[in-house]
Structure formats: C-alpha cells, structure tokens
Amino acid sequence: MEKPWNIHHKQDDAFTEAGDDPNIHIFAVEPVISLQNNRSGRKFIACTYEKFWWEYQKMMKNNWPRHFYEVIRENKPCHLYFDLEFLKESNTEVDANKIVDDLICFSCNKLESDFGIVCSEWNVLRLDSSTSEKFSQHLIFRIPGIAFRSNFEVGDFVEELCENPEFRHRLTIHSGGQDKLIVDKAVYTKNRHFRLFQSCKKGKEALLLRSDHCKFEFDTLHVPLSQEMAQSNKIFGPELSQCGNNKSIFYASLICNVDDTDIYLIPFEIKKRTPNVPISSGRVPSFTHDSFYSDFDCLELNDYVKSLIQTNDTPGHIGSIEYDAEENTVKYSIRGNRYCRNIGRQHKSNNVYYLAYLDQRVIIQRCYDRQSCRDFFSLPIRIPKNVVRCLEEGMYITDVPNEDLLDHIENEIKQENNDS
Ligand SMILES: [Zn+2]
Numbered sequence: 001m002e003k004p005w006n007i008h009h010k011q012d013d014a015f016t017e018a019g020d021d022p023n024i025h026i027f028a029v030e031p032v033i034s035l036q037n038n039r040s041g042r043k044f045i046a047c048t049y050e051k052f053w054w055e056y057q058k059m060m061k062n063n064w065p066r067h068f069y070e071v072i073r074e075n076k077p078c079h080l081y082f083d084l085e086f087l088k089e090s091n092t093e094v095d096a097n098k099i100v101d102d103l104i105c106f107s108c109n110k111l112e113s114d115f116g117i118v119c120s121e122w123n124v125l126r127l128d129s130s131t132s133e134k135f136s137q138h139l140i141f142r143i144p145g146i147a148f149r150s151n152f153e154v155g156d157f158v159e160e161l162c163e164n165p166e167f168r169h170r171l172t173i174h175s176g177g178q179d180k181l182i183v184d185k186a187v188y189t190k191n192r193h194f195r196l197f198q199s200c201k202k203g204k205e206a207l208l209l210r211s212d213h214c215k216f217e218f219d220t221l222h223v224p225l226s227q228e229m230a231q232s233n234k235i236f237g238p239e240l241s242q243c244g245n246n247k248s249i250f251y252a253s254l255i256c257n258v259d260d261t262d263i264y265l266i267p268f269e270i271k272k273r274t275p276n277v278p279i280s281s282g283r284v285p286s287f288t289h290d291s292f293y294s295d296f297d298c299l300e301l302n303d304y305v306k307s308l309i310q311t312n313d314t315p316g317h318i319g320s321i322e323y324d325a326e327e328n329t330v331k332y333s334i335r336g337n338r339y340c341r342n343i344g345r346q347h348k349s350n351n352v353y354y355l356a357y358l359d360q361r362v363i364i365q366r367c368y369d370r371q372s373c374r375d376f377f378s379l380p381i382r383i384p385k386n387v388v389r390c391l392e393e394g395m396y397i398t399d400v401p402n403e404d405l406l407d408h409i410e411n412e413i414k415q416e417n418n419d420s
Helices: 011-018 049-061 096-115 151-163 165-170 227-253 268-273 299-309 385-393 403-419
Strands: 025-029 043-047 068-072 080-087 124-128 134-141 146-148 172-175 178-181 192-195 264-266 317-324 329-335 352-357 362-367
Touching: 011 025, 011 043, 025 049, 043 049, 049 227, 080 096, 080 151, 080 172, 096 134, 096 151, 096 165, 124 227, 134 227, 146 151, 151 165, 165 172, 299 317, 299 329, 299 352, 299 362, 299 385
Parallel strands: 146 264
Antiparallel strands: 025 043, 025 068, 068 192, 080 134, 124 134, 172 178, 317 329, 329 352, 352 362
16 A cells, blocks of 8 residues: 655654645654654654645544644744643633633734734634543634744744733633643744644543634635545545535644745734834745845844854854844844853743844844843944944944943943842
8 A cells, every 4th residue: 555655753854855845744643552652752744735634534534543733843934823721620710711712802902903913703713622621722813814924923922912911810720729821832932743633632532623612714714625635525425524624624723824825924023113014015925044124234244143143053043133223223033043142052942132232333142031031131242343344334333433332331241140
C-alpha cells in the first residue's frame, strides 16, 4: 500500500520537506503505540491541507484513535486564537458560556479600537473538549481578509488584552488555590503545537469538537472541494453531508490557514501608531524575514543592528522598525534571537528590542519581558563612526556629539543596574 505521507522523527526534517512551498503545512502526531509518553515521542508530517484532510477523514470514518496537532510555525502568518481551560470543581460558580462570550466581546472591541476591524461571535469558531472535570475550549477568530503577522504578534495582542482591568475582573478563574485568567498565555511560542479538531490527547477520550454554543458563520469562508472529495461522494454516499460539514470546520479551525490571495496581514507596530490607515492600504504582499514598516531609511544603521543580532547559532532578524522623530530614537524589535544582555542568555518566550538614541549616538538593548527585565537597560553600544556619518548625511542628527553626555549615560546605567 502506498504511504500517505512521510513520517519524520524530527520537526526540522518536516520543515525541510516543506521548503518554501506555502501550501505545505506541518502537523505533529502522537503515535498510538509508542514507548515514550512524552512530547519527544511526537512525529511530524509535511503535507497540503487537502492531502491531510483526505487521510484524516478516513481515520474519522474508521474511528481510529487520533492524536494530531497543527504546528503553528514561527514567523508565519496566522489567525487570532485562544486556549481556555479550568477545573470545574474549583469553579462551580463560573458560567463558562458567559465567560467565553465576554472574552469574545472584549477581543472584538479591541480589534475594532486598535485596527478598525469589525467582527463578532459570527467570526469565532468555538471548539470544545470539556469533560465532567475540566472545561476546555479553543477559540479561532476567522475574519475574512485578516491575519496576524505571526503568533508572536497574537501573543502581544492577547497580553495587552489581559492587561485590561475589566477583562481581568471578568475572566478570572480559580486554579490551585490562586486566582488566574482563563486564557492560557503560554500558547504563543515558537512552533507551538495546537490540537486539531476531531483529535484527542493521548490517553484521553475527549475529542475536540464544535461547541454547541459556537455561532460561527461558515458562509464567509471558502472551502475547496477537490476531486478527492467528489470521489468520496461516490464512496461514502449519503454520509458526505456530515463529512463535508466536518471539512468546513476542519479548514476553519486551522490557525495557519491564511489565504495569501486576499489576506491583509496586520503590521502590528505601525497600525498602533497610525490607527487611521485603512487596512487595505497596509497590504503586505508577501512575508519576508526583514519586514520594515518605517520611513526611517538609514540602511547603514539597520545593517549595524542586524550585525548585533546575527550570531552563528541564532541568526536573528529585525521584525519591525519604529522611528520616533520627536525623541529622535529608533526602536528595532528583534525576532529569532532573544539574547538578553541582562540575563546573559536567550529568553524563553519574550522578545528583545534595541533602542537607538540618535542624538547620543548609542544603542541600548531592552526586553519586552514584563517581570525580571522590566527596568533593564543594557550598557550603551556606541554607534560606529561610519554609521554616524551616514546618520548625519541623512539629517537624522545635526548637532555635534557630546562626549560628556555619553559618559554620563554610561555611568547612569551602570548605577541603575547595580541598584536593581
Ligand atoms: Zn531580558
């Protein structure tokens, strides 16, 4: 029998098989029979959605155990998603459906205030695998024409949402004797595995299925009907309608199912600064590693910052550039390299940024971390003379350098870091 796909033992090998083909996606699977009962036991598949669905729905028909996950790849566009859970026993007073309705409402309000995007519960797919002990849902926002640049930006969006006091007040649950948000903020990390519709966790029985409270409107999305599906009509006859319905849910549930022909990625940083720019004019034609959304055009400084973040083992790149003309500073948000000069190693989840103070001719590294590195400023890195000359030629700096000021800043920062 022909193998439906190659099974890789390493995720990187599946990435290699996918190459640059935007139609090939990565899935992870926990083998039904495996000696290891941990994540390292997962295997990886690279294939198109269509091919995957074709094999997957056969497993569904035959009631085979399914432990499949979508791999939300680093630096790839994706949709807004949430992972929600709590133990029912310690939250008997919580109205789960009300709390999810509130979450959707807060999210829609924020999408409208930040980006001018109007959406509602009709755009939200609710999948549920709750049991008598535990409430567990996935929410996937499918707004036609809209996606986030990557799941890091989704994480930023969710982080900001969770800072809203009213949100915190309404979406808190109890967990292990503590108050905690219903939102799991740990699901926005690099190459995250997110369980698929119609799969269950290994050793468990609760499938992830469409929630009875889901009001998602499928008409807005296009689901391809392939020859294979047309053929399955003959094979499976009247059951197709149910199967076709499942196919619509499956396609809508894929976090990375971003259509490059009509999706406008949200350039997150610049949208925040210029909220009146209509979405359609902010179109990013294709995703590139160096995504510049800035009118700052001193390429020499950009290259110098790149040289700071490109080390052999972790080749970072610049995610966005924000020029603040009033302060005369340039903020470089870094992706792919989270090396922090405060802790002397890579951060696990938060990104870092470099702030260039043009008048002072220095660059300082800071962190997006809200805890340990909140007040950290790295020692200033002096911008090389040839780059300073380019900044002067570009009229970004006009006054003479002040060596005393430089020394002063260095001392201030040393003092500050010693104190904290
Ligand atoms: Zn840090």
